[in-house]
Amino acid sequence: xxxxxxxxxxxxxxxxxxxxxxxxxxxxxxxxxxxxVTCGVGLCGTCTVLLDGEPVSSxxxxxxxxxxxxxxxxxxxxxxxxxxSCFDRQHAFQCGFxxxxxxxxxxxxxxxxxxxxxEQIREGLGGNLCRCGCYTKIVDAIEEAAR
Amino acid sequence: xxxxxxSTVDEALRxxxxxxxxxxxxxxxxxxxLSGQGLLDNDEWISLQNISELKTLGTEGDLSVGxxxxxxxxxxxxxxxxxxxxxxxxxxxxxSPRIRNVATIGGVLADADYASDPPSMLxxxxxVAEVASVxxxxxxxxxxxxxxxxxxxxxxxxxxxxxxxxxxxxxxxxRKFRTRSREDRPTVAVAAAREDDRVRVVVGAxxxxxxxxxxxxxxxxxxxxxxxxxxxxxxxxAIRCIGDGRGSAAYRRRVVGVEVRRVLMQVGP
Ligand SMILES: Cc1cc2nc3c(=O)[nH]c(=O)nc-3n(C[C@H](O)[C@H](O)[C@H](O)COP(=O)(O)OP(=O)(O)OC[C@H]3O[C@@H](n4cnc5c(N)ncnc54)[C@H](O)[C@@H]3O)c2cc1C
Ligand code: FES
Ligand code: FES
Numbered sequence: 001x002x003x004x005x006x007x008x009x010x011x012x013x014x015x016x017x018x019x020x021x022x023x024x025x026x027x028x029x030x031x032x033x034x035x036x037v038t039c040g041v042g043l044c045g046t047c048t049v050l051l052d053g054e055p056v057s058s059x060x061x062x063x064x065x066x067x068x069x070x071x072x073x074x075x076x077x078x079x080x081x082x083x084x085s086c087f088d089r090q091h092a093f094q095c096g097f098x099x100x101x102x103x104x105x106x107x108x109x110x111x112x113x114x115x116x117x118x119e120q121i122r123e124g125l126g127g128n129l130c131r132c133g134c135y136t137k138i139v140d141a142i143e144e145a146a147r
Numbered sequence: 148x149x150x151x152x153x154s155t156v157d158e159a160l161r162x163x164x165x166x167x168x169x170x171x172x173x174x175x176x177x178x179x180x181l182s183g184q185g186l187l188d189n190d191e192w193i194s195l196q197n198i199s200e201l202k203t204l205g206t207e208g209d210l211s212v213g214x215x216x217x218x219x220x221x222x223x224x225x226x227x228x229x230x231x232x233x234x235x236x237x238x239x240x241x242x243s244p245r246i247r248n249v250a251t252i253g254g255v256l257a258d259a260d261y262a263s264d265p266p267s268m269l270x271x272x273x274x275v276a277e278v279a280s281v282x283x284x285x286x287x288x289x290x291x292x293x294x295x296x297x298x299x300x301x302x303x304x305x306x307x308x309x310x311x312x313x314x315x316x317x318x319x320x321x322r323k324f325r326t327r328s329r330e331d332r333p334t335v336a337v338a339a340a341r342e343d344d345r346v347r348v349v350v351g352a353x354x355x356x357x358x359x360x361x362x363x364x365x366x367x368x369x370x371x372x373x374x375x376x377x378x379x380x381x382x383x384x385a386i387r388c389i390g391d392g393r394g395s396a397a398y399r400r401r402v403v404g405v406e407v408r409r410v411l412m413q414v415g416p
Contacts, residue, residue, distance in 0.1 A: 001148070017148055018149075018150035018192055019148070019182045021179070021183060040183055040184075041180050041184075042176060042179070042242070042243075042245065042246055043330060045243070045245065048245060051248070054219070054244075055245045055248065056245050056248050056249050057176075057245045057246065057249075059179075060175070060179030060180050060183055061175060061179060062175050062178075062179055062182070064150050064152075065172075065175050065194070065196055065249075067152075067196070105244070105245075108244075123329075124244065126243055126329035126330045127242065127244065127246070127329070127330040128243075
């Protein structure tokens with residue numbers, strides 16, 4: 001089916017099967033490789049994108065379900081974004097594989113005012129896994145961004 | 148493959164009646180996994196995504212939740228948190244915010260996974276589902292909707308359109324006991340809804356469907372630790388627990404006793 005999606009502010013038309021996952025549309029049709037598949041079952045958060053500003057797992061979201069919504073990937077976040085700068089300053093990454101998902105989740109928490117304590121930040125990141133184990137620094141970065 | 152997006156309930160019911168084999172999709176979190184893993188052999192979809200009447204949330208009198216209302220909305224809507232705190236709690240501990248932003252109340256009930264959080268709290272709260280088809284509408288208490296492992300009493304042409312949750316007559320508490328990670332499903336789910344000096348305790352995730360024993364609950368003395376312990380022991384005795392990757396049957400039985408006691412102390416005195 002032909003669908004028109006709004007990705008990082010641009011209208012994109014793609015021809016896909018209804019069961020094509022949004023992450024595959026973004027990577028294979030739109031060449032946005034920030035969202036990436038690790039678990040493929042909604043658990044780990046490396047495929048996180050924002051739908052109308054809210055984080056979702058794009059690895060289990062069938063593409064037509066994103067019709068009419070604003071999709072934001074890490075590529076749609078400006079380089080000088082405050083949350084991104086805090087990750088930089090705190091050196092809150094090693095390989096960086098999980099970071100797009102971490103940053104998008106963090107942005108949503110900071111915007112909603114749900115990053116007011118380390119405990120709350122840890123709770124909010126419950127579904128984002130970092131294989132390099134950078135959690136302490138990631139929490140530092142989000143704490144700084146929320147100040 | 149076809150993907151239909153009706154914009155009214157009537158239109159959706161007609162499509163479903165004409166093609167009972169088509170798969171209804173709500174948030175798609177459960178179906179997304181099945182499809183992604185190649186476990187679904189289906190190419191006709193009826194998506195509820197454009198039906199705005201299914202997204203309404205009424206909070207005057209009883210809580211009236213359209214089938215497409217997400218877990219996240221129930222978790223965060225201030226009136227729900229204030230007046231139905233046990234319910235907001237049960238929806239708020241499902242998976243991660245990413246799943247709660249998408250998963251719907253209709254989806255979790257129709258899915259009937261034994262290890263879901265909301266069903267026990269909904270049963271404890273005497274919630275009733277409105278189930279519709281071209282043949283008409285019927286009201287089904289949640290305990291009669293969920294029949295067993297991934298099994299409901301919905302007919303092929305029926306949809307859940309709404310879930311009505313009465314205004315609580317006392318404290319409601321949901322306790323999720325996890326044995327693995329933060330975003331995992333429950334090993335033992337315990338919900339309690341107080342109704343004046345009585346209580347409804349429901350235990351989920353330990354067998355094929357939520358378990359409630361009115362006769363055991365009838366012995367409850369609010370605030371009394373011994374009474375809470377006895378009821379916990381009676382629930383542990385009564386339920387035939389299953390074992391799975393989250394815990395063995397024997398382990399679950401132990402935990403049921405403890406968690407039922409704890410929830411009763413939380414809703415008492
Ligand atoms: C990573 C992950 C972790 C999870 N962890 C938890 C957890 O900790 N606790 C928990 O409770 N749940 C958990 N879940 C399950 C999740 O809550 C369910 O997948 C979700 O509630 C299903 O809702 P949905 O709207 O996405 O349903 P869908 O996937 O769209 O549909 C599910 C089923 O319901 C049917 N259906 C949907 N809406 C209707 C309707 N209105 N009428 C009739 N049939 C309908 C569909 O045909 C399908 O069979 C988890 C899921 C994932 C992916
Ligand atoms: S790849 Fe989507 S959540 Fe893990
Ligand atoms: S920085 Fe390597 S996975 Fe997180």
